[in-house]
Every structure is written in structure tokens, then in C-alpha cells.
Amino acid sequence: MPEPSDAGPEPAVSAGDDPRRYAQLLSAVYDAAMAGEKMPARPRALIGDSWDRVLDAGVDPDAGAGIPGLDRTGIETGRHESGLDAVLDDLTRGLDSVIADGDNILVVADALGRVLWRSGSTGVLRRADRLGFVEGADWAENSVGTNAIGTALTTGRAVQVFSAEHFVRTHHSWTCAGAPIRDPRTGEMLGVVDVSGPAATIHPTTVALVDAVAKLAESRLRDHHRESLDRLRSVAAPMLARFGGPAVAVDHDGWVAALDDVAPRARVMLPSRAAPGRLWLHGLGECDLEPLPGGWLVRVGTAASSGTRIELDLRDSRTPRLAVSGATGTWALQPSPRHAQILALLAGNPGGYSAAEMSTRLFGVPDRTITVRAEMSRLRKHLGGLLAANPYRFVDGVTVRVHPAASTTTCGADRSGAVGSPTFGT
Known part of the structure; x- marks a missing residue:
């Protein structure tokens, strides 16, 4: 992973320079470099280094x-897992x-250079379509050569790429400025924010603005993290007091949001797919995990947990x-009617549903899978440890009891029984 660079963003064209004349020079430099001939000038070090990497990659x-x-x-x-959806509005406002x-489009890509979001006028989006600069496209250096997204990820710094500085010829009519966004907690790369458009729109201050907006997004991510830990702490504190153990x-x-009778630490290394129950954690030993809204309660060195129980009340x-x-207490959540409907469906089928099957159950057609995944993503932010994916289902070891609406005949059923699935509004 590239280390954060102390170098400030370097504009591709200095203030006062003629972009058209510079583009002509770059074109001559590029043609000579690709032909292995003597170049009339040397490209910027940032660009020359990128061309060398891309040539070695065989692009x-x-x-x-x-x-x-x-x-x-x-x-x-990718949008959900990138961690950037929380600051998308900040990025949009900052670069509006x-x-x-x-004349320009705003693009947000993930840590691998894949385009997750883009916005702009219909005209410029159509021009981007012709370049394959679309949502989902891979714009890493080893895919499309030198460009602001891939080169920012590789170098770890904000970059501006103009005209024939792009490695792929079809991109020479464009300019782009991109800046990396890092996780403020770990320093790991989350992605890149980029502004791109026709080469004639280049401005030397654009890369500095994009870099400033990326740093603002990192600050907002830091704030979001602090606020989420505060919310978790408010729920966990009374549970820790009742439990009376580490x-x-x-x-x-x-x-870590809160701890009791455990040596201070900033983070506990959890498995990538943590689930309620007993497991061994580095530095803590044998532990029991119980879900909390927005996280987990990790009970250290306890006897086997009696399991997690869920009561879903649909009577109103x-x-x-x-x-x-759980063993340490109870916490409550008021789900939306749609989320309550989803939870009731999952309670009635321990084997779970695919996204298409869930779409059919919710909307009567199998093709609204994007909406299903978005709803499940929101629901798992509150109940992540209780819900599994592929297929969507409650995790093993969790007991679910549903109190259906008055119109159904079953007053309550656990997840192994038949559960009525009332229909709610969106």
C-alpha cells in the first residue's frame, strides 16, 4: 500500500501556460516514447514513472x-463495502x-480503481460512455494505463493527468484530477474522488480542490466513526455494569467503544464474518459474542452463552x-414496516432466500434485486451479526419468535415453525 505523500498536488499545466500548445508538445513526447525514439522533452516524473509501470504491466x-x-x-x-457511501454527499457538495x-463529471472509485458512482450532465456522461468510463469499469493503472484514478491509488497522492499524459490514446482528449481517500482509523486506502472532462476544461487549481475535498471526506469519516462509537457506548454501558465480568x-x-475489567485497547481483531456465539480472539482468549445495535458485546472467559433470542412483534x-x-440484557429496535416484513420472511424460512427470491416475495417479481440488496444492507447495519448473506437468513444459534399481526392465525412461532408474513407498505 502506498504511503501518504507529503508532496502537494502538482497541476499538469501551470497557470499562464497555453494548454493547447502544451497538449501538442505532450502528443509529440508520447508518440516518441511509444515508438522508442528520442523524445522532444521529458514527461513529468510522475507521468514517466507511471508509463514505465504500465509498460511493464503490458497494457x-x-x-x-x-x-x-x-x-x-x-x-x-462495492458501494456498501467501500465505506465511502457515508461521505458521498460531502464529496458532491464540495465539487459541485x-x-x-x-463540462466535467464527478467520479468516486473504490480502492481497486473500480468506478462506484459518477454524476454530471447528460452530454459529458455520454462522452464518458464512449471511453468506457462508466459505473463498474476498472480504471486501475494495470487496466487502462496512466490516469488520475489509477495513478492516485498507486502513488498515494493527488494527481492531475492532462491530454497525452494518459497512456491509452483514446483518453488524450480528456483531463482528470484525482485524490485518494484513506480510512482515518487505519490509513488504508478506501478509494479515489476524481473530476474528469474534455482536455480544454483543464484548470491548474482543480487538483488542489479535489485534494481538499478528499481530506474533508476523511475528516467526516473520522466524525462518523466517533459518533457511532458514542451511540454504541450508550447502549453497552448499562449492559457492562449488569454483567460484572470482563x-x-x-x-x-x-x-472499542467501552470496556470493563479488560486491559485498555483500541481495537479487537474480529473474524471477517463474525457471528453470535463462542470463539477465540487474539489477546482475549475464549469469548462469547452477543450482537448490539452497531456492533458486538464481547464477553471474555465466560461460560457457554445461552444464545441470542429475538422477539419480533408485528401486532401493530x-x-x-x-x-x-442475551445473557447480559435486552435492547430494542423499531424497524421500518419494510424491514419488519423482511425479518418476518426470514423467520419463516431458516434456509433463507436469494436476492431474487426475496424480490419475488416482497414485490411479486424477481428482478428488483438491487432494491433488495440495498434494504438488506441498511438492515444489516443494525443487525449485522444476526443476519447472514448468500442466501439471506438468520445466523445459526439465534432463536427467533414472531408475534404476527392480528389478521394472521398464529399468535407466535419460532423460526422453525410456520410464520405468517403480513404485507406492509414500502
């Missing part, structure tokens, strides 16, 4: 490497002035309620 200057991108399902998954004239409250990534369809109970 075709006429076509790129043709690496497949993400399909619609992959895009939705650059794309307001309709325990830690952590978010889904293992960051306007205000469905959910209560989660």
Missing part, C-alpha cells in the same frame, strides 16, 4: 488491458462548482418492534 496503448469491471450486483456490493457548468463493546470492525403494523436478548 496496450490502443486498447488498454480489457480487465472486466463490476456488474450491477458488484457495484451495489466544478461540475455545475456541465467484557468489551466493539463496533462491527472491532473498534404501524409500529413493529424488535427486541434482542
Whole structure:
């Protein structure tokens, strides 16, 4: 992973220079470099280094490497897993002035260079379509050569790429400025924010603005993390007091919100697919995991847990309620009617549902899978440790009891029994 660079963003064209004349020079430099001939000038060190990497990777200057991108399902998954959806509005507001004239597009890519979001006028989006600069496309250096997204990821710094500085010839009519966004907790790369448009729109201050907006997004991510830990702490504190044994409250990534009778630490390393129950954790030993809204209660060195129990009360369809109970206490959540409907469906089928099957159950057609995945993503932010995917289902070891609406004949059923699935509004 590239280390953060102390070098400030370097504009491709200095203030006062003639972009047209510079583009002509770059074209001559590029043609000579690709032909292995003496160049009339040297490219910027940033660009020359990138060309060397791309040539070593075997990228075709006429076509790129043709690496497949993400399909619609992959895009939705990538958006959720990138961690950037929380700051998308901040990125858009910060760069709105650059794309307001309709000549540029705003793009957000993940840590692998795959385009997750883009916005701009219809005209410039159509021009981007012709370059394959679409949602899901791979714009890493080893896929499409030198460009602001891939080169920012490789170098770990904000970059501006102009005209024939792009490695692939079809990109020479464009300019782009991109800046990396890092996880403020770990320093790991989350992705890149990029502004791209026709080469004639280049401005030397754009890369500095994009870099500033990326740093603002990192600051907002830091704020979001602090706020989520505060919310988790408010729920976990009374549970820790009741339990009276060594325990830690952590978010889904293992960051510590509160602890009792445990040596201070900033993070607990959880398995990638943590689930309620007993497991061994480095530095803590044998532990029991119980779900909390927004994280986990980790009970250290306890006897075997009696398991997690869920009560889903649908008797008042306007205000469905959910209560989660464990050995240390109970916490409650008021799900939306749609989420209550989903939970009731899952309670009635321990084997779970695919996204298409869930779409059919919810909407009567199998093709609204994107909506299903978005709803499940929101629901798992509250109940992540209780819900599994592929297929969507409650995790093993969790007991679910449903109190159906009055219109159904069953007053209550556990997840192994027949559960009525009342229909709610969206």
C-alpha cells in the first residue's frame, strides 16, 4: 500500500501556460516514447514513472488491458463495502462548482480503481460512455494505463493527468484530477474522488480542490466513526455494569467503544464474518459474542452463552418492534414496516432466500434485486451479526419468535415453525 505523500498536488499545466500548445508538445513526447525514439522533452516524473509501470504491466496503448469491471450486483456490493457511501454527499457538495457548468463529471472509485458512482450532465456522461468510463469499469493503472484514478491509488497522492499524459490514446482528449481517500482509523486506502472532462476544461487549481475535498471526506469519516462509537457506548454501558465480568463493546470492525475489567485497547481483531456465539480472539482468549445495535458485546472467559433470542412483534403494523436478548440484557429496535416484513420472511424460512427470491416475495417479481440488496444492507447495519448473506437468513444459534399481526392465525412461532408474513407498505 502506498504511503501518504507529503508532496502537494502538482497541476499538469501551470497557470499562464497555453494548454493547447502544451497538449501538442505532450502528443509529440508520447508518440516518441511509444515508438522508442528520442523524445522532444521529458514527461513529468510522475507521468514517466507511471508509463514505465504500465509498460511493464503490458497494457496496450490502443486498447488498454480489457480487465472486466463490476456488474450491477458488484457495484451495489462495492458501494456498501467501500465505506465511502457515508461521505458521498460531502464529496458532491464540495465539487459541485466544478461540475455545475456541465463540462466535467464527478467520479468516486473504490480502492481497486473500480468506478462506484459518477454524476454530471447528460452530454459529458455520454462522452464518458464512449471511453468506457462508466459505473463498474476498472480504471486501475494495470487496466487502462496512466490516469488520475489509477495513478492516485498507486502513488498515494493527488494527481492531475492532462491530454497525452494518459497512456491509452483514446483518453488524450480528456483531463482528470484525482485524490485518494484513506480510512482515518487505519490509513488504508478506501478509494479515489476524481473530476474528469474534455482536455480544454483543464484548470491548474482543480487538483488542489479535489485534494481538499478528499481530506474533508476523511475528516467526516473520522466524525462518523466517533459518533457511532458514542451511540454504541450508550447502549453497552448499562449492559457492562449488569454483567460484572470482563467484557468489551466493539463496533462491527472491532473498534472499542467501552470496556470493563479488560486491559485498555483500541481495537479487537474480529473474524471477517463474525457471528453470535463462542470463539477465540487474539489477546482475549475464549469469548462469547452477543450482537448490539452497531456492533458486538464481547464477553471474555465466560461460560457457554445461552444464545441470542429475538422477539419480533408485528401486532401493530404501524409500529413493529424488535427486541434482542442475551445473557447480559435486552435492547430494542423499531424497524421500518419494510424491514419488519423482511425479518418476518426470514423467520419463516431458516434456509433463507436469494436476492431474487426475496424480490419475488416482497414485490411479486424477481428482478428488483438491487432494491433488495440495498434494504438488506441498511438492515444489516443494525443487525449485522444476526443476519447472514448468500442466501439471506438468520445466523445459526439465534432463536427467533414472531408475534404476527392480528389478521394472521398464529399468535407466535419460532423460526422453525410456520410464520405468517403480513404485507406492509414500502
